[in-house]
Amino acid sequence: MKAAVLQITSSxxxxxxxxxxxxxxxxxxxxxxxxxxxxxxTNCVSMNRAHQSKVLNHQDEDPTLKGLRESAxxxxxxxxxxxxxxxxxxxxxxxxxxxxxxxxxxIAATYDKIHMFDVQVSETETYAESSGYAPGSRxxxxxxxxxxxxxxxxxxxxxxxxxxxxxxxxxDIILAPSAFSAVTGAAHWExxxxxxxxxxxxxxxxAAQTGTHSTQSGKSRQTYGHSLVVSPWGEVLAxxxxxSGITLVDFDFNEVSKARKRxxxxxxxxxxxxx
Numbered sequence: 261m262k263a264a265v266l267q268i269t270s271s272x273x274x275x276x277x278x279x280x281x282x283x284x285x286x287x288x289x290x291x292x293x294x295x296x297x298x299x300x301x302t303n304c305v306s307m308n309r310a311h312q313s314k315v316l317n318h319q320d321e322d323p324t325l326k327g328l329r330e331s332a333x334x335x336x337x338x339x340x341x342x343x344x345x346x347x348x349x350x351x352x353x354x355x356x357x358x359x360x361x362x363x364x365x366x367i368a369a370t371y372d373k374i375h376m377f378d379v380q381v382s383e384t385e386t387y388a389e390s391s392g393y394a395p396g397s398r399x400x401x402x403x404x405x406x407x408x409x410x411x412x413x414x415x416x417x418x419x420x421x422x423x424x425x426x427x428x429x430x431x432d433i434i435l436a437p438s439a440f441s442a443v444t445g446a447a448h449w450e451x452x453x454x455x456x457x458x459x460x461x462x463x464x465x466x467a468a469q470t471g472t473h474s475t476q477s478g479k480s481r482q483t484y485g486h487s488l489v490v491s492p493w494g495e496v497l498a499x500x501x502x503x504s505g506i507t508l509v510d511f512d513f514n515e516v517s518k519a520r521k522r523x524x525x526x527x528x529x530x531x532x533x534x535x
Contacts, residue, residue: 263295264289264485265297267506272306272311276400286331294338297326299438299487302328302343303316306475332365333364337396343359349393355393356373360411368529371400371411374416382443399422407513408431410433412439418452442484444488445483450496463492463511466490468484471485471502486499
């Protein structure tokens with residue numbers, strides 16, 4: 261399988277972002293990709309809740325989802341929309357929802373981000389994702405035929421039990437679309453992705469937002485980039501650096517069984533008492 265990882269710098273203008281991603285999907289498909297992966301919040305990077313309320317839609321009415329489903333159908337590719345920010349969460353909050361689209365343009369699976377990024381990275385960089393987004397509660401494994409894919413989003417990366425659950429359920433690939441903070445990305449991004457791959461014996465595909473995101477209103481945001489693809493043995497197969505663009509990677513799914521035979525940690529769980 262050939263996968264294309266799209267690294268982009270989404271603005272807070274969904275129509276503008278859709279046009280960009282549609283062009284990149286066409287380009288990736290022309291280069292032979294059969295799976296195309298986009299980052300978290302592909303449609304809108306914004307820290308302004310009032311602006312989000314104006315530009316975000318419910319799933320059934322969302323033009324980005326409609327356009328990207330059509331792109332998947334037109335080019336005959338599997339498409340991981342890393343996530344879309346959408347209306348329709350609990351208590352009037354938004355949802356951060358990932359979509360796997362099949363080559364017919366149909367929604368094969370959806371996943372709502374479980375773990376909310378409520379952190380104070382520094383005195384000047386604070387996030388309160390749960391104030392605007394309702395968390396999900398269900399792990400999701402999708403079947404592509406040749407491979408099974410576990411869906412996660414960004415901050416989920418720091419919770420190994422989710423990834424282990426997906427691997428034990430049969431995942432060959434775990435997706436980690438992200439809009440990682442530039443500060444925490446420099447410190448932890450590669451280490452966490454390699455650890456999740458090693459622990460699970462899965463390929464990990466992490467399409468990332470990158471750079472400074474333009475905004476019509478409110479504070480702009482910076483993200484780390486460095487979209488990575490990691491092998492089941494923990495090797496970095498591709499690093500997209502900090503520029504926007506398309507990264508192509510070929511997969512041999514035999515590497516999953518090879519890694520798990522060498523270190524069969526998924527079968528070595530023990531019941532622990534205490535502390």
